Amino acid sequence: MSRALVVSILLMAVIGTASGGDAPKAKPATMAEVLAKSSATDWRPLNPENTLYVELATGRVVIELAPDFAPNHVANIKVLAREKYFDGLAILRVQDNYVAQWGDPDGEKPESARKIRKAKRTLPPEFERALKPEVPFTLLPDGDVYAPEVGFSKGFPVARDTKAGKIWLTHCYGMVGAGRDNAIDSGSGTEIYVVIGHAPRHLDRNVTLFGRVVQGIDLLSALPRGTAALGFYEKPEQRVPIKAIRVAADVPSSERTSIELLRTDTPLFAELIESRRNRNEEWFHVQAGRIELGNVPLPVRPRSTVIRK
């Protein structure tokens, strides 16, 4: 919480873990130490077919899609993007400590609403999916207020209920969902929201999440808040235009965002969780010894320029 902390963290990053087998038991690692010893296989690239670029005047928001959890919404949103449905629409709503949301400003006027060609206007909900053995799950050990168990699956924060045999994406910071009206099958991805505040977990299983912002969240979270009810912008000129939304696979390779994400199904990620349960950076006085789902970081870094084939 101070400028001195900058120095401590940077120092920590270069100290690394240098404990020998017979040396006095080392303090648990810091996250910087864990990341410093990661190998190439601890990271994964984004699949361009499952990546959306939201192009704003201020830059690009990169969203990783979650076809394992919301296959129909992901497919429909890719169709919408490929129809250029979103191009020229706008961010209509930014509610503090809650969500930023975009869609068609004229969506409720049948005569002027943006037309859809092949995509679907509404879809059945994908609030949860069957828990199958092949779905990876890295359990967090400290419990959760809302769900029987929480953890990570394929890079996404998730909750599961083994008795009910269900697993679902959770409303953590940066998660992306398909807005809907009161009918649970009234969403489809034509209106999209991103969580920009404290995890509104009461929305879990009430609305279909289909992805997560992995880069550029600040282009949404730092937008002016809307002053109408629910954070809608009062005046059309306050809306933030969306230049385009593209599937990364449709963008020339040279124009893609080259990043990679830490895998969440590795021993290294388990070490990272421990490093955050027990913070050993010099600044900390007491360690929580526990961690809540929304406080586990999901590291992203520029992708190595060496192409691995």
Place this chain on the structure above:
Amino acid sequence: MSRALVVSILLMAVIGTASGGDAPKAKPATMAEVLAKSSATDWRPLNPENTLYVELATGRVVIELAPDFAPNHVANIKVLAREKYFDGLAILRVQDNYVAQWGDPDGEKPESARKIRKAKRTLPPEFERALKPEVPFTLLPDGDVYAPEVGFSKGFPVARDTKAGKIWLTHCYGMVGAGRDNAIDSGSGTEIYVVIGHAPRHLDRNVTLFGRVVQGIDLLSALPRGTAALGFYEKPEQRVPIKAIRVAADVPSSERTSIELLRTDTPLFAELIESRRNRNEEWFHVQAGRIELGNVPLPVRPRSTVIRK
């Protein structure tokens, strides 16, 4: 998550709770219904002696101080404000999903650092306080990942440990603390941070919290994020100047912000908690039946123009 939701919530607000004793069991109330039936005594004004105004070019951030939890920090920060220590300093750091922080840009250069007259440069930490019977506590029923018990006391989110006999303020959205260096007694309120993201509860009992933003948080949370390490602004011109920080009691009555806050020690507040554990607005498909500390709203409204004496 949709524009239709605006309508539903507004409608709910005027429906009210109209269930008679013998009528079929009514659905639990919504928050709008709970607030609609609140009486004047469910609300409390701010004490001007325990209220800080942070004056920015964009408006005023109102902070309620917590002298019951951090008496020495609150006293020192009031001395600093009255010395005009903060006037002309700047917001130096805005880290996404974490904190906004202000202080003296030249604080680490002894020759040019802002001088302090009567206030203290450092203070012993006030990370927790003794749990005494006279400290009110409204318990949340659904547990917490980090602490044995959590709830609200005097309008602030708190955790307590009855075995250890301690109670402490928690790092929820909008909470305000005194930045420190590595030594736990190195803070004093000369550098102040505000939580603008998912509650970083691992900071609890590591740094002294002394208040909460009760109005104007969006003037901080919507600021551009700093791009240097820890969200510090890289260039001096990116910093956001602080025009002044004043104790509200020192501001003429006519220039004070006239708001009141929902009390957290009333039966009505307990009803509000229930209304958020079980969301009965028409939009909700499943109710969480639970609530986490960071998701309990603390309503604020313009103060009635009728002065109650």
